[in-house]
Amino acid sequence: MRTEDFDCQACGACCAYSEEWPRFSLESDEDLAKIPEAYVSADLSGMRCESDRCVALEGTLGLHVGCRIYAVRPIVCRDCMPGDPECLMARDRLTETLQQHLHGAAQETPGEPS
Template sequence: MEEINPCTACGACCAAFRVSFYWAEAAENGLPEGLYEPLTSVLANMRGTNCRSPRCVALSGEVGSETHCIAYESRPSPCREAQPRDEKCARARAINGLPAL
């Protein structure tokens, strides 16, 4: 039996950290222009993540309940590298008042 992805009931990482990546990734992955913005001359970030209380504009749903990414297929490398149950996951969940997985 296939394990259910815990990220679909979480979304904490999308509401805890800035998601920055090499600007060319956006076009390579087909990320829609309205979902990211320039950060530096070589970096971009997902809109909504470069602020005091980050929340990615691609995150749909309520953190800790039921979430999904509206840009999942075209998401940038930091999102592809996110792993449930790792240290960054635990920090993101704590930031959002959720227990570690």
């Protein structure tokens, strides 16, 4: 299947893949200055993440998300294409994470501490 055959699912997988991503690469100083400081990592190397999730991401992973800085997002985010290898890898990882979470929740006994 070609990447053109995929639509973005707005699942957030690409923005919740790694605490090391997204990294800045080819942005000009002018472009970087447009990104609000609250969303930039302390070492200025990329977007700030909490766990594996970019802090600019809002919404519920796996359901529907959006980017708070979509208009000024980094190049690596602009280059992310629905259905490309990175997208598919991120979707697979998100699916595994959600399944593990659901499986763990199903095994908890009501009334017992989790």
